[in-house]
Amino acid sequence: xxxSAPFYQFGLFNEDMSLVVAxxxxxxxxxxxxxxxxxxxxxxxxxxxxxxLTVFKVMFTAIVTAMLGIFWLSWLGFVDYSQVSVxxxxxxPQLVGGLIFGIGFVxxxxxxxxxxxxxxxxxxxxxxxxxxxxxxIVLFGELFPVLEGFYYSTSFGTFTLAQAFGLSHGTMVFxxxxxxxxxxxxxxxxxxxHVNRSQTTIS
Amino acid sequence: xxxxxxxxxxxxxxxxAGIGLGLVLLGAFVVMGRGLGASGAFTSVxxxxxQTVSPEHAQGSTFYREYLPAATHPLADWxxxxxxxxxxxxFASGVLAGRVRKSIDRGPRISISxxxxxxxxxxxxxxxxxxxxxxxTSGQALTGGALLSxxxxxxxxxxxxxxxxxxxxxxKQWT
Amino acid sequence: xxxxxKPRSPKALRFLALGALSLGFFAIxxxxxxxxxxxxxxxxxxxxxxxxxxxxxxxxxAHLIMRRSNRLRVIDVRDTASFEQYHIPGAARYDLRSxxxxxxTPKDTIVIYSDGGIHASQAWFLMKMRGLENTYTLLxxxxxxxxxxxxxxxxxxxxxxxxxxxxxxxxxxxGAIEEYPELRQNSTPPGHSHKPxxxxxxxxxxxxxxx
Numbered sequence: 001x002x003x004s005a006p007f008y009q010f011g012l013f014n015e016d017m018s019l020v021v022a023x024x025x026x027x028x029x030x031x032x033x034x035x036x037x038x039x040x041x042x043x044x045x046x047x048x049x050x051x052x053l054t055v056f057k058v059m060f061t062a063i064v065t066a067m068l069g070i071f072w073l074s075w076l077g078f079v080d081y082s083q084v085s086v087x088x089x090x091x092x093p094q095l096v097g098g099l100i101f102g103i104g105f106v107x108x109x110x111x112x113x114x115x116x117x118x119x120x121x122x123x124x125x126x127x128x129x130x131x132x133x134x135x136x137i138v139l140f141g142e143l144f145p146v147l148e149g150f151y152y153s154t155s156f157g158t159f160t161l162a163q164a165f166g167l168s169h170g171t172m173v174f175x176x177x178x179x180x181x182x183x184x185x186x187x188x189x190x191x192x193x194h195v196n197r198s199q200t201t202i203s
Numbered sequence: 204x205x206x207x208x209x210x211x212x213x214x215x216x217x218x219x220a221g222i223g224l225g226l227v228l229l230g231a232f233v234v235m236g237r238g239l240g241a242s243g244a245f246t247s248v249x250x251x252x253x254q255t256v257s258p259e260h261a262q263g264s265t266f267y268r269e270y271l272p273a274a275t276h277p278l279a280d281w282x283x284x285x286x287x288x289x290x291x292x293x294f295a296s297g298v299l300a301g302r303v304r305k306s307i308d309r310g311p312r313i314s315i316s317x318x319x320x321x322x323x324x325x326x327x328x329x330x331x332x333x334x335x336x337x338x339x340t341s342g343q344a345l346t347g348g349a350l351l352s353x354x355x356x357x358x359x360x361x362x363x364x365x366x367x368x369x370x371x372x373x374x375k376q377w378t
Numbered sequence: 379x380x381x382x383x384k385p386r387s388p389k390a391l392r393f394l395a396l397g398a399l400s401l402g403f404f405a406i407x408x409x410x411x412x413x414x415x416x417x418x419x420x421x422x423x424x425x426x427x428x429x430x431x432x433x434x435x436x437x438x439x440a441h442l443i444m445r446r447s448n449r450l451r452v453i454d455v456r457d458t459a460s461f462e463q464y465h466i467p468g469a470a471r472y473d474l475r476s477x478x479x480x481x482x483t484p485k486d487t488i489v490i491y492s493d494g495g496i497h498a499s500q501a502w503f504l505m506k507m508r509g510l511e512n513t514y515t516l517l518x519x520x521x522x523x524x525x526x527x528x529x530x531x532x533x534x535x536x537x538x539x540x541x542x543x544x545x546x547x548x549x550x551x552x553g554a555i556e557e558y559p560e561l562r563q564n565s566t567p568p569g570h571s572h573k574p575x576x577x578x579x580x581x582x583x584x585x586x587x588x589x
Contacts, residue, residue, distance in 0.1 A: 005233045005234070005236075006232065006233060006234060006235055006236025006237075007233070007234050007235075008234060008235045008236055009235075009236040015275070018235065018281060019279065019281065019284045020284075021234055021235060022235075022281045022282070022283075022284035022285040022288065023284045023285065023287060023288040023291075024288060025227060025230065025231050025234075025235075025239070025285055025288060026284065026285035026286060026287060026288020026289040026290075026291070026292060027288040027289070027291050027292035027295070028223075028226075028227040028230070028288075028292060029224070029227050029239055029285070029288065029289050029292060029341075030288060030289035030290060030291065030292025030293035030294075030295075030296070031223075031292035031293065031295060031296045032220050032223040032224040032227060032292075032296075033224070033289070033292075033293060034292070034293040034296035034297050034300075034302070035214065035215040035220045035223065035296050035300075036214060036215060036217060036220035036221070036224070037214035037215075037220075039293060039297060039302065040308050041308040041309075041322075041377075042308050042309070042310065042377055043214075045370075045376075045377040046377070047366075048366045048367055048370035049370060049374065049377065049378055051378075054214075054217045057217035057218060057221060058217045058218075058220050058221040058224060059221070059340070059344060059345065059348075060221070061217065061218050061220075061221025061222055061224075061225060062221045062222070062224035062225035062228060062345055062349075063225065063344075063345060063348040063349045064225065064398055064402075065221065065222050065224075065225025065226060065228075065229065065398075066225040066226075066228040066229045066232065066345070066349035067348075067349040067350070067351070068398060068401045068402065068405070069225070069226070069229035069232075070229060070232050070233075070349065070350070071405055071408075072401065072405075072408075073229075073233065075408050078233075079232070079233055082482075082508075083236045084232050084236050084237070084350065085236060085237050085238075086347065086350040086351075086352050087238075087337065087338060087342065087343060087346060087347040087350070087352045087354060087355055088337075088352075088354065088470065089352055089353045089354030089355075089357075090337065090354060091353070091354060091357060093335050093336065093337070094335075094336045094337065094343070094354040094355075094357050094358045094361075095357050095358070095360075095361050096335060096336075096361075097332045097333065097334070097335035097336025097337070097358060097361075098332070098336055098357065098358040098359070098360065098361030098362045098364075098365070099332070099361045099362075099364070099365040100328055100329075100331060100332030100335060100336075100365075101328075101329055101332030101333055101336060101339065101358070101361075101362050101365075102332075102361060102362040102363065102364065102365030102366035102367075102368075102369070103325075103328050103332070103365050103366070103369050104325045104326065104327070104328030104329025104330070104331075104332055105325070105329060105362065105366050106325075106366040106369050106370050106373060107321055107324060107325035107328060107369065107373055107376075108321065108322050108323075108324070108325020108326050108328070108329055109308065109321070109322060109325060109376075109377075110322075110325075110326075110329075111241070111329065111339055111340040111341075112241035112242040112245065112329070112330075112333060112339045112340070112341070113239075113241035113286075113289060113339065113340060113341045114340075115326070116241065116286060116289045116290050116293060117289065117290075117292075117293030117297075118293075118308070119290070120290040120291070120293045120294040120297065121293060121294060121297035121302055121303045121304075122297075122303050122304050122305045122306060123306060123307065123308050124305065124306070124307050124319075125307050125308050125309065125318055125319060125322040126308075126322075128319050128322040128323050128326065129322040129323065129325060129326040129329075130245075130326065131323065131326065132322065132323035132324065132325065132326020132327045132329075132330065133242070133245060133326040133327070133329055133330035133333075134245055134248070134249055134326075134330065135323075135326070135327050135330065136326060136327040136328060136329060136330020136331040136332075136333075136334075137242070137245055137246050137249045137330040137331070137333075137334055138249055138253070138330075139327065139330070139331055140266070140330065140331045140334040140335065141249060141250075141253065141264060141266050141267055141334075144264060144265065144266035145264070147335070148265065148266075151335065152467075152468075155470055155471065156353065156354070157470045157471065157472055157476065157480060158352070158476075158480045159352065159353045159354070160350070160351040160352060160353060161351040161352075161353055161356060162351060163353075163476075164353050168406070169351075169405075170405035170406045170407065170408050171405075171406045172351055173351075173402055173405040173406075174402040174403055174405050174406050176351070176402070177398050177399060177401070177402030177403075177405075178399070178402065180398075181395055181398065181399060184218075184395070216391075218391055218394065222394070265467075
């Protein structure tokens with residue numbers, strides 16, 4: 001077989017090896033989360049008071065980077081895009097789940113990944129958040145029989161923005177890049193405005 | 204910790220950290236054909252816990268069973284190992300930057316017990332929401348975002364909407 | 379806490395932003411990522427059909443679902459209305475066109491069903507052409523599923539052990555056994571027979587369309 005990515009999907013290594021890959025991937029993930037300052041709840045929460053928009057900037061830079069990367073690598077024929085699993089869309093549960101998640105984010109101060117980084121760098125509130133999250137998952141698991149109908153409702157399968165807007169994949173990629181760059185310029189303006197307004201350096 | 208005496212280094216420029224994060228995500232796409240995740244790992248842990256306490260209860264629930272593969276140990280899961288890596292990677296970065304120290308992150312206007320209550324309570328809400336949405340900031344926002352999944356973008360949108368809407372109510376905790 | 383002195387390097391950042399923008403711009407004109415071309419071995423394909431390796435029976439599928447195999451993808455190719463009315467738990471609906479673009483991996487076990495089976499068979503062929511080796515159809519489609527898994531009819535004379543196991547499977551999917559008094563010929567328990575249930579000629583006609 002010729003070299004085709006995703007390597008795992010084409011059977012270049014087995015399940016055991018995939019766990020090693022998982023661990024190494026996680027190290028990279030955790031490293032950059034901590035570098036960005038996401039081990040700190042105050043830094044994360046500042047996003048929602050518009051004093052520090054790092055969350056937005058990091059998140060969308062990562063999305064744009066990975067999106068452009070996977071698009072062009074598959075265009076070059078290096079990656080078979082059809083073998084990359086796109087999270088399936090269940091519109092209503094995801095909209096409502098997002099509403100609940102957002103409340104948890106600003107109340108608790110972390111999201112699941114960042115609470116791990118916070119815990120491992122000694123933040124006790126990060127550990128408490130993690131324990132709370134486990135309780136939340138148990139709560140969901142116990143209520144699942146009641147929620148099941150809603151959980152599986154409004155299923156669209158694999159459904160991309162390009163399909164939704166009737167655009168080509170490439171055009172959608174461009175629109176996301178343009179929107180993100182516009183967002184970054186706006187984010188810088190908002191931060192500057194806050195610094196000027198309060199005179200004291202928050203940053 | 205040797206790093207305790209040093210003063211912490213500044214965080215990286217957000218765009219550079221974002222590119223690093225994006226390249227890790229891209230690496231996962233290329234090598235594994237899948238993205239990152241976090242809440243899924245904890246669901247495996249929860250399912251395994253329920254299975255240990257009450258096997259019948261776990262097997263009777265379609266939700267837990269999904270996270271209990273018959274062939275392998277439930278914790279021999281991709282996301283579980285990835286999260287172990289996240290803990291190690293975060294710690295390594297923290298040590299190198301002199302940021303590892305026992306502390307509680309909170310604003311000046313809230314007590315320690317108050318902050319701990321919020322952290323726990325927020326954790327419960329977040330755990331519940333992440334399961335309903337089938338993922339979190341990693342599995343949905345980053346992974347599905349980069350792959351242009353409609354559901355993931357819908358999730359991202361409502362996360363920001365509700366967080367901004369509720370932020371004012373909990374401002375004492377942070378500012 | 380965060381004494382970030384904003385070590386701005388606007389030039390480098392502007393360069394990166396420009397790079398991203400141009401990569402995004404040229405993406406408009408780039409061909410969309412398409413799956414690799416696959417070569418299908420027709421002999422092999424014909425062989426697997428002949429050897430009946432191309433399908434699962436309703437009870438085989440029921441067991442697969444109950445075992446919660448992670449790689450199982452159950453695909454419903456009927457219309458939205460029928461899907462909303464009833465579908466096999468965990469199934470996802472695709473029309474044939476979106477099925478061509480949907481993301482699957484060669485490791486996924488894909489089981490396609492329609493009402494009768496013809497539409498599913500057509501979809502099965504498309505999936506095979508995409509190089510998705512582990513694609514199967516559900517033998518007899520949703521009709522067999524309902525008759526053999528959801529509402530299996532058992533004679534009152536069926537041994538209790540069989541009734542229990544069949545009943546458990548039916549209950550798992552929200553159905554129940556339907557009983558009828560013992561007839562002359564012994565009924566075979568569902569799942570052990572590929573015999574289609576008796577149906578009116580008109581109904582047969584309807585299901586022959588598949589979708």
